[in-house]
Amino acid sequence: MTAVTTDPTSGGSRSMNDAHRVLVLNSGSSSVKYQLLDMRDRSRLATGLVERIGESSSRLVHTPLKGGEPRERAGRIADHEEALRAAAEELAADGLGLDSPELAAIGHRVVHGGLKFSEPTVITDEVLKEIERLVPVAPLHNPANITGIRTAQALRPDLPQVAVFDTAFHTTMPEHAARYAIDVETADAHRIRRYGFHGTSHAYVSRRTAELLGRPVAELNMIVLHLGNGASASAVAGGRCVETSMGLTPLEGLVMGTRSGDVDPAVTFHLKRVAGMSTDEIDTLLNKRSGLVGLCGDNDMREIRRRVDEGDERAALAFDIYIHRLKKYVGAYSAVLGRVDAVVFTAGVGENSAPVREAALAGLEGFGLAVDADRNAVRSGEPRLISPEDARVAVAVVPTDEELEIAGQTFELVHN
Numbered sequence: 001m002t003a004v005t006t007d008p009t010s011g012g013s014r015s016m017n018d019a020h021r022v023l024v025l026n027s028g029s030s031s032v033k034y035q036l037l038d039m040r041d042r043s044r045l046a047t048g049l050v051e052r053i054g055e056s057s058s059r060l061v062h063t064p065l066k067g068g069e070p071r072e073r074a075g076r077i078a079d080h081e082e083a084l085r086a087a088a089e090e091l092a093a094d095g096l097g098l099d100s101p102e103l104a105a106i107g108h109r110v111v112h113g114g115l116k117f118s119e120p121t122v123i124t125d126e127v128l129k130e131i132e133r134l135v136p137v138a139p140l141h142n143p144a145n146i147t148g149i150r151t152a153q154a155l156r157p158d159l160p161q162v163a164v165f166d167t168a169f170h171t172t173m174p175e176h177a178a179r180y181a182i183d184v185e186t187a188d189a190h191r192i193r194r195y196g197f198h199g200t201s202h203a204y205v206s207r208r209t210a211e212l213l214g215r216p217v218a219e220l221n222m223i224v225l226h227l228g229n230g231a232s233a234s235a236v237a238g239g240r241c242v243e244t245s246m247g248l249t250p251l252e253g254l255v256m257g258t259r260s261g262d263v264d265p266a267v268t269f270h271l272k273r274v275a276g277m278s279t280d281e282i283d284t285l286l287n288k289r290s291g292l293v294g295l296c297g298d299n300d301m302r303e304i305r306r307r308v309d310e311g312d313e314r315a316a317l318a319f320d321i322y323i324h325r326l327k328k329y330v331g332a333y334s335a336v337l338g339r340v341d342a343v344v345f346t347a348g349v350g351e352n353s354a355p356v357r358e359a360a361l362a363g364l365e366g367f368g369l370a371v372d373a374d375r376n377a378v379r380s381g382e383p384r385l386i387s388p389e390d391a392r393v394a395v396a397v398v399p400t401d402e403e404l405e406i407a408g409q410t411f412e413l414v415h416n
């Protein structure tokens with residue numbers, strides 16, 4: 001790569017070898033999140049969010065991070081193309097336009113990569129077709145990701161576009177962990193198996209934890225608990241995922257903000273036969289009206305803790321169900337791994353909620369697990385240990401950064 005010494009915000013006629021910026025796009029069904037990063041020092045240049053796309057109350061919030069105030073646009077943004085064009089205009093207003101020769105690539109978060117994609121992949125027509133073929137197993141997510149990719153391709157047809165898959169980190173799961181115990185022919189005909197999600201976060205956090213411990217990731221067995229509005233656990237042995245809690249879709253596993261996590265599958269036919277609910281109604285119930293929100297009406301852990309502290313019984317039961325499920329997974333993954341070197345908390349709840357961390361590991365001293373109350377109470381954006389000094393198993397809080405991981409994987413692939 002040619003040495004880059006000039007002001008990162010300047011444009012100019014430089015060769016593609018000077019390109020050092022990556023735009024990360026995370027396209028949801030009605031939202032687009034974006035971040036522009038400078039890969040020379042892995043810093044953020046700008047971030048933004050377009051939400052409620054297609055509604056009259058659409059909103060774009062753009063935050064320049066190297067000087068300048070956040071800016072907001074309100075009013076209908078019809079579709080993803082308009083959203084991305086609006087984001088591009090905001091970036092251009094900061095001297096960070098997508099036409100800049102300093103932009104090396106666009107990295108897309110793609111939720112479902114099936115079994116085929118275990119690595120970040122430069123998007124070709126064939127790759128896009130395969131992402132489309134996976135729509136039946138990711139009907140909510142992959143169509144939005146495809147729209148984001150097509151729109152970005154239209155804006156910069158000459159630029160490498162890279163897909164970074166949420167499922168990729170989990171493709172190392174052994175067959176005995178990935179398969180459901182259902183009829184093999186039926187499962188294979190419909191690609192039914194456990195894929196796992198949040199993989200970019202689990203990959204990033206397990207690597208950062210090894211750095212925190214000052215040991216090679218190859219030597220470590222870890223349980224990573226990604227507790228955000230969506231939540232998942234994974235067992236990582238020597239840097240490779242061997243088990244994770246989400247399955248065919250992100251519905252399986254832990255209790256989440258609005259998703260039930262594990263339920264007896266017979267609940268679904270029971271609701272159909274006895275309650276007369278349609279498939280779509282059951283889908284909405286389990287994905288949007290369950291989990292913490294279904295149990296107590298709130299999905300924000302801050303609010304739930306506030307209610308618990310005021311003696312609210314529904315909130316207390318919701319908290320206890322959430323913690324009980326988490327503890328079951330920590331125990332199960334300890335058995336899967338045989339030896340655990342670290343348990344790591346990440347994402348919105350994992351990084352910020354000391355009561356969740358304390359309760360999740362309470363009573364697990366027999367597993368070598370303990371949380372030091374003073375260390376747990378510290379609020380920080382840095383990776384840190386919260387286990388006592390002499391603990392057999394390290395307990396850590398490691399902030400996740402999926403956008404940085406996507407940018408890093410994207411840049412590594414296109415940069416030579």
Ligand code: AMP
Nearest residue numbers: 228229299300301302347348349352353
């Ligand atoms: P994420 O999906 O990773 O952005 O996490 C979002 C969730 O994190 C919210 O729904 C809250 O439940 C939780 N959260 C965020 N900040 C805090 C906090 N300070 N204390 C407890 N929970 C928090």
